[in-house]
Amino acid sequence: MNVFVTRILPQKGLNKLEAAGCMVKQHSEKRELSQQELIDLCQDQDFLLSAGPIKIDANFLQQCSHLKGIALMRVGYDNVDIPAATKNNIPISNTPDVLSEATSDIAFLLMLAVSRKAFFMNQSIVRGDWNFFEPTGNLGLELYGKTLGIFGMGRIGLRLAAKCKAAYNMNIIYHNRKPNLDAENELSAKYVSFDDLLMESDVISVHANLSDQTQGLFDSAVFSRMKPSSIFINTARGDIHNEADLTEAIQNKVIWGAGLDVTQPEPMDRNNPLLFMPSVCVLPHLGSATVETRDKMAVMAAENIIAALHNLPMPQILNP
Numbered sequence: 001m002n003v004f005v006t007r008i009l010p011q012k013g014l015n016k017l018e019a020a021g022c023m024v025k026q027h028s029e030k031r032e033l034s035q036q037e038l039i040d041l042c043q044d045q046d047f048l049l050s051a052g053p054i055k056i057d058a059n060f061l062q063q064c065s066h067l068k069g070i071a072l073m074r075v076g077y078d079n080v081d082i083p084a085a086t087k088n089n090i091p092i093s094n095t096p097d098v099l100s101e102a103t104s105d106i107a108f109l110l111m112l113a114v115s116r117k118a119f120f121m122n123q124s125i126v127r128g129d130w131n132f133f134e135p136t137g138n139l140g141l142e143l144y145g146k147t148l149g150i151f152g153m154g155r156i157g158l159r160l161a162a163k164c165k166a167a168y169n170m171n172i173i174y175h176n177r178k179p180n181l182d183a184e185n186e187l188s189a190k191y192v193s194f195d196d197l198l199m200e201s202d203v204i205s206v207h208a209n210l211s212d213q214t215q216g217l218f219d220s221a222v223f224s225r226m227k228p229s230s231i232f233i234n235t236a237r238g239d240i241h242n243e244a245d246l247t248e249a250i251q252n253k254v255i256w257g258a259g260l261d262v263t264q265p266e267p268m269d270r271n272n273p274l275l276f277m278p279s280v281c282v283l284p285h286l287g288s289a290t291v292e293t294r295d296k297m298a299v300m301a302a303e304n305i306i307a308a309l310h311n312l313p314m315p316q317i318l319n320p
């Protein structure tokens with residue numbers, strides 16, 4: 001069976017596929033494929049392992065309806081038209097759970113970095129601005145005992161909440177489609193309305209899927225209901241916040257600052273004003289980027305393909 005991979009796959013995933021007898025072709029250039037290029041490359045393939053944000057929409061699925069399965073090497077599947085995949089009888093899988101630890105670490109890192117303006121202060125040394133001790137200068141905010149508001153309490157949100165509770169005894173509140181009993185039982189987390197989440201949180205961390213309901217949700221009106229001392233963290237999808245509104249909210253001190261691992265577009269323009277603000281830290285979508293996690297994601301994606309080639313259900317199927 002032929003498998004096309006849209007990136008260079010971690011070796012452990014490649015080994016799995018090859019041990020199962022697959023002929024693997026990888027896209028090794030350091031650039032995104034266009035959708036048409038991917039359609040052309042998939043014509044003589046049986047399976048696709050897709051490791052980036054490329055759109056797998058109705059057009060793609062119709063032109064590649066011969067595919068026997070598509071394994072995403074990511075947890076978010078907002079780039080895929082799931083009903084169209086089902087209509088074309090193509091099973092689709094993702095890689096949940098295995099990246100929750102690494103991604104919640106990045107959210108935790110961003111919270112701390114923003115609260116102490118760490119990235120900006122690091123650059124102040126490079127700029128030659130570290131001249132003398134200032135009792136009233138370079139001040140950050142402390143996290144200990146503060147309130148963390150999780151927007152989207154799934155697996156990643158739960159791991160971040162657990163870390164913040166253990167490290168900083170933070171009070172956890174959350175807003176979700178439905179109550180998360182693990183969070184309530186293990187962390188005494190409290191389910192609150194969206195309005196209360198905005199008004200009570202010292203840090204709001206976004207862990208929701210991108211959907212029609214969440215697209216552009218964090219805008220001027222939402223930021224204006226947050227505390228002026230609050231921090232906004234997004235490690236989910238850049239489309240969930242309105243970047244111009246976020247920039248303005250920080251410039252006008254409507255909120256304290258922001259930590260972003262996701263932007264819209266990606267990559268972010270290197271002259272973006274957010275990159276030069278003291279209480280902002282931006283990372284280039286590093287959520288799952290650890291050796292351990294990327295190995296697990298590649299192996300999981302490979303196992304989904306191997307199941308499908310044996311006519312078994314993909315273990316992480318999104319369209320059963």
Ligand code: DGY
Nearest residue numbers: 073074075076287288
């Ligand atoms: C995911 O797995 O969804 C990450 O955001 C990488 O795209």
